[in-house]
Amino acid sequence: xxxxxxxxLLAVGGAGVTALLVAAGLxxxxxxxxxxxxxxxxxxxxxxxxxxNTIASVNFDQRAYDTLGEMGILFAAVLxxxxxxxxxxxxxxxxxxxxxxxxxxxxxxxxxxxxxxxTGIYVVAHGQLSPGGGFQGGVVxxxxxxxxxxxxxxxxxxxxxxIGLFEASDALAVCAYLVLGLTGVLAGxxxxxxxxxxxxxxxxxxxxxxxxxxxxxxxxxxxxAVVVLLAGFLDQAVEIEEQQGS
Amino acid sequence: MHVLPYLVAAxxxxxxxxxxxxxxxxxxAVGCLAVCQSATYVLxxxxxxxxxxxxxVFSDLKPGSRPVVDPVVQALTLTDIVVGxxxxxxxxxxxxQIAKRHGTVDPDELRELRG
Amino acid sequence: MxxxxxxxxxxxxxxxxxxxxxxxxxxxxxxxxxxxxxSGGTAALALVLLLNSSPPLVEWAGGxxxxxxxxxxxxxxxxxxxxxxxxxxSLLTLAALAYSWRYFDEPPRGHAGSFPALMLVFQGAMxxxxxxxxxxxxxxxxxxxxxxxxxxxxYRIDEAKAVQxxxxxxxxxxxxxxxxLMGIGLLYARTGELAMTRIGRGLDAHGAxxxxxxxxxxxxxxxxxxxxxxxxxxxxxxxxxxxxxTPVCMLLSGVMVELGSYGVWRVYGTxxxxxxxxxxxxxxxxxxxxxxxTAVTGAAMCWYQRHIKRLLAYSTVAHTGLFLVGLGVLxxxxxxxxxxxxxxxxxxxxxxFACAGALLDRYGSVDEHALHGRARELGAFAVxxxxxxxxxxxxxxxxxxxxxxxxxxxxxxxxTVVFVGASAVTGGAVLRVTARVFLGLGPRPRDAEYETSGxxxxxxxxxxxxxxxxxxxxVPAVLLAAAFAAGVVPGFGDLVSRSVNEAGSGGAHAxxxxxxxxxxxxLLSALLAVALAALAVARPGRxxxxxxxxxxxxxxxGHVGDYVAWLLVGATALGALALPGLLGG
Numbered sequence: 001x002x003x004x005x006x007x008x009l010l011a012v013g014g015a016g017v018t019a020l021l022v023a024a025g026l027x028x029x030x031x032x033x034x035x036x037x038x039x040x041x042x043x044x045x046x047x048x049x050x051x052x053n054t055i056a057s058v059n060f061d062q063r064a065y066d067t068l069g070e071m072g073i074l075f076a077a078v079l080x081x082x083x084x085x086x087x088x089x090x091x092x093x094x095x096x097x098x099x100x101x102x103x104x105x106x107x108x109x110x111x112x113x114x115x116x117x118x119t120g121i122y123v124v125a126h127g128q129l130s131p132g133g134g135f136q137g138g139v140v141x142x143x144x145x146x147x148x149x150x151x152x153x154x155x156x157x158x159x160x161x162x163i164g165l166f167e168a169s170d171a172l173a174v175c176a177y178l179v180l181g182l183t184g185v186l187a188g189x190x191x192x193x194x195x196x197x198x199x200x201x202x203x204x205x206x207x208x209x210x211x212x213x214x215x216x217x218x219x220x221x222x223x224x225a226v227v228v229l230l231a232g233f234l235d236q237a238v239e240i241e242e243q244q245g246s
Numbered sequence: 247m248h249v250l251p252y253l254v255a256a257x258x259x260x261x262x263x264x265x266x267x268x269x270x271x272x273x274x275a276v277g278c279l280a281v282c283q284s285a286t287y288v289l290x291x292x293x294x295x296x297x298x299x300x301x302x303v304f305s306d307l308k309p310g311s312r313p314v315v316d317p318v319v320q321a322l323t324l325t326d327i328v329v330g331x332x333x334x335x336x337x338x339x340x341x342x343q344i345a346k347r348h349g350t351v352d353p354d355e356l357r358e359l360r361g
Numbered sequence: 362m363x364x365x366x367x368x369x370x371x372x373x374x375x376x377x378x379x380x381x382x383x384x385x386x387x388x389x390x391x392x393x394x395x396x397x398x399x400s401g402g403t404a405a406l407a408l409v410l411l412l413n414s415s416p417p418l419v420e421w422a423g424g425x426x427x428x429x430x431x432x433x434x435x436x437x438x439x440x441x442x443x444x445x446x447x448x449x450x451s452l453l454t455l456a457a458l459a460y461s462w463r464y465f466d467e468p469p470r471g472h473a474g475s476f477p478a479l480m481l482v483f484q485g486a487m488x489x490x491x492x493x494x495x496x497x498x499x500x501x502x503x504x505x506x507x508x509x510x511x512x513x514x515x516y517r518i519d520e521a522k523a524v525q526x527x528x529x530x531x532x533x534x535x536x537x538x539x540x541x542l543m544g545i546g547l548l549y550a551r552t553g554e555l556a557m558t559r560i561g562r563g564l565d566a567h568g569a570x571x572x573x574x575x576x577x578x579x580x581x582x583x584x585x586x587x588x589x590x591x592x593x594x595x596x597x598x599x600x601x602x603x604x605x606x607t608p609v610c611m612l613l614s615g616v617m618v619e620l621g622s623y624g625v626w627r628v629y630g631t632x633x634x635x636x637x638x639x640x641x642x643x644x645x646x647x648x649x650x651x652x653x654x655t656a657v658t659g660a661a662m663c664w665y666q667r668h669i670k671r672l673l674a675y676s677t678v679a680h681t682g683l684f685l686v687g688l689g690v691l692x693x694x695x696x697x698x699x700x701x702x703x704x705x706x707x708x709x710x711x712x713x714f715a716c717a718g719a720l721l722d723r724y725g726s727v728d729e730h731a732l733h734g735r736a737r738e739l740g741a742f743a744v745x746x747x748x749x750x751x752x753x754x755x756x757x758x759x760x761x762x763x764x765x766x767x768x769x770x771x772x773x774x775x776x777t778v779v780f781v782g783a784s785a786v787t788g789g790a791v792l793r794v795t796a797r798v799f800l801g802l803g804p805r806p807r808d809a810e811y812e813t814s815g816x817x818x819x820x821x822x823x824x825x826x827x828x829x830x831x832x833x834x835x836v837p838a839v840l841l842a843a844a845f846a847a848g849v850v851p852g853f854g855d856l857v858s859r860s861v862n863e864a865g866s867g868g869a870h871a872x873x874x875x876x877x878x879x880x881x882x883x884l885l886s887a888l889l890a891v892a893l894a895a896l897a898v899a900r901p902g903r904x905x906x907x908x909x910x911x912x913x914x915x916x917x918x919g920h921v922g923d924y925v926a927w928l929l930v931g932a933t934a935l936g937a938l939a940l941p942g943l944l945g946g
Binding site: 276 | 497504508511512515518519520521522524525526527528529531532535536539542543546547549550555599600603604665809811812813914915917918919920921922923925926929
Binding site for chain 1: 247248249250251252253256259260263264267268292293294295297301302303304305306309313314316317318320321322324325326327328329332333335336338339340342343346
């Protein structure tokens with residue numbers, strides 16, 4: 001199809017969708033309106049189970065089944081990346097070259113790395129209390145590890161990052177989430193029910209029932225998944241090369 | 247003011263679609279797809295906003311002292327962001343392999359599947 | 362019993378996670394056995410739940426039953442159609458895993474479990490989408506289904522075509538998913554609910570439908586119709602099917618695309634069917650128009666293909682058009698007919714793809730012209746391919762024919778022509794391939810300039826097979842037998858129609874059995890298919906000239922920007938078709 005025809009089609013389609021979206025926007029309840037019935041119910045349900053962070057309660061208690069699906073998407077996307085970024089038949093792995101890093105960068109990276117790692121773990125652990133949780137903290141922890149790549153070089157990173165271990169921990173974290181959900185079925189209640197563990201005291205680390213446990217499982221899963229993901233891309237950039245003479 | 251955020255969401259979505267349709271580089275195209283996804287976040291968060299309200303987190307706020315915004319859309323958006331990042335990563339992995347196999351990332355030059 | 366519903370998702374995901382965790386340590390055979398076992402176990406669970414699905418099972422995940430104010434949880438529906446689709450997904454995954462047993466190409470080093478793991482996640486996602494009663498939950502499993510499908514389609518990264526097809530698949534389907542999410546956001550803003558039936562009630566409480574309802578309808582249906590591969594959202598499907606590994610094609614065409622049509626039926630019925638939604642006339646106009654266009658385009662493009670897997674992909678597009686027409690007339694008999702048609706079609710299409718895969722692995726090609734007369738030794742496959750083609754055309758007493766007959770009765774005269782025509786052309790194309798490839802009939806046809814050839818493919822096994830293994834022969838035979846049984850087993854049609862009507866039409870009574878008119882129309886389609894195939898083989902220049910449809914074929918360019926432009930045009934068309942119903946009503 002020629003570029004002109006494509007632009008004409010785009011103009012027609014774009015005009016139609018624009019008209020539709022603008023008309024819908026004018027019919028939406030005005031921005032900042034007071035009526036949010038589901039939101040109010042969610043806040044009440046969260047406080048009833050002593051979870052201070054309502055969003056964590058929605059994610060890991062009220063709509064934990066959705067979060068299972070989202071975690072599955074993450075797991076599948078990373079598994080997909082591992083499969084798609086594998087070494088092809090006509091490629092081989094080369095040893096990564098040692099890199100020269102400026103001293104201030106090296107110092108900064110090696111000082112900040114433990115701080116960032118602890119921050120990530122803190123964000124995961126306090127997900128049920130303050131803004132944060134498994135998803136956010138997992139990403140922070142995983143990228144903290146890669147400060148080693150910036151501060152030293154790829155070989156140093158590979159030494160602290162055995163890929164098999166991270167793939168296994170990714171999968172085992174998914175298993176942990178599912179097993180926690182299945183305990184509900186085995187105990188006679190529903191899948192992912194938050195009725196077995198005590199709800200604890202409001203605003204302490206061990207509150208909310210199953211929320212901190214599911215939160216931790218997701219935190220481990222996201223951190224491992226992001227490490228595996230970045231490993232795939234870095235391997236492609238740094239190590240994998242086309243076979244000579246192919 | 248009361249419809250501006252929704253119109254902004256619509257604009258972002260259409261800008262992403264325009265970029266996708268006219269792109270000359272597949273990496274740019276995957277980026278435009280991420281822009282379309284951001285439009286959905288803007289819409290969801292705008293739908294959940296409440297005037298004069300604060301975040302629905304009670305670690306430093308006494309429950310009931312102030313109104314809070316809708317936590318449901320915030321929860322949906324936050325999981326979607328992390329998931330969207332990994333899906334974008336997977337599409338970029340495909341672009342990487344296309345670059346290796348076809349020698350180009352220009353969609354106009356990919357001629358393997360036609361008719 | 363209803364507490365077991367989420368297990369349809371949890372068990373396959375658990376199996377997949379375990380396969381990935383132990384992937385380094387287990388040998389390939391153990392990984393494949395585990396995959397088949399988990400897949401079969403889930404199918405058995407789906408069967409048990411299906412047998413208990415009247416009255417429909419309802420489960421609130423996490424035990425969050427609704428109180429006087431409402432509910433904060435996610436609802437799962439376990440009625441006949443939902444569990445039926447879940448069981449179809451599970452059985453086809455089992456068949457695909459059995460088909461890829463031992464002979465599929467070497468898995469990535471150290472990741473022996475990755476292919477069965479991805480297939481199990483695919484199965485879990487399809488089951489999750491089928492049983493979803495909450496619109497956002499349906500979106501989440503829709504995304505999961507899609508992501509796994511992208512990875513599986515691009516699995517053979519050494520092939521240039523595979524990664525291109527997977528990327529266009531990924532971009533177009535993701536855009537559809539984001540449109541779906543925007544529609545869900547709009548509906549949530551209006552009603553404050555995410556459960557499908559509650560959204561419907563919220564829309565009804567608000568009053569007459571306005572622009573917001575129309576926009577959310579268009580956005581939600583755009584996402585679902587992209588998955589269902591209706592015109593003009595269908596361009597990704599032939600590209601993806603030409604390059605995906607054969608077991609994956611079996612699943613994509615057999616059940617994933619049909620879940621798009623199922624989603625349209627489910628979402629319209631629960632969300633938009635009341636007085637506050639889209640009037641019935643508008644929906645009928647939209648679905649029948651797009652469905653007819655899809656059936657005609659799919660059939661025409663199917664006829665001119667020489668790449669056998671792309672030919673089968675276009676026949677799936679054509680059948681999607683027929684499914685949408687049958688669902689669009691909003692008659693209980695139409696829904697029943699389409700349900701049976703989907704079940705029969707799944708078995709037949711998966712079997713045909715399995716046979717095409719055997720050709721690829723035995724001869725290293727899926728090109729109709731290059732394989733001319735070469736497959737004479739594969740007698741069993743010739744029979745299966747011909748039987749599949751006739752079943753696709755609607756020969757009684759296959760399940761496809763029964764479904765088609767009931768649907769034709771409900772859509773009426775002019776649309777019956779579309780049904781007969783599309784099924785005859787697609788069946789005829791498959792019979793033409795049988796005649797040329799397996800029997801070597803007719804002269805070798807000319808090559809055209811704008812087409813995808815099936816010659817430069819690599820086999821999916823470790824090199825060319827000297828003998829097609831029994832697993833690859835048994836799976837399509839079993840699938841065709843199942844499609845045959847669906848039409849022959851007495852009472853099966855009535856069982857399906859009862860459960861579909863209980864879920865969709867409030868228990869309206871409709872009988873689903875063979876009628877004289879249905880049998881005659883089926884025989885007519887089959888005869889037309891045979892005649893078209895004979896004509897094409899004898900005189901390739903007259904009927905099969907590829908330059909005839911060149912303008913149409915140029916639209917299928919493999920360019921992702923084109924597909925996105927068409928997606929927007931399709932959304933506009935959908936809005937334009939549904940609008941008069943809103944203005945008039």
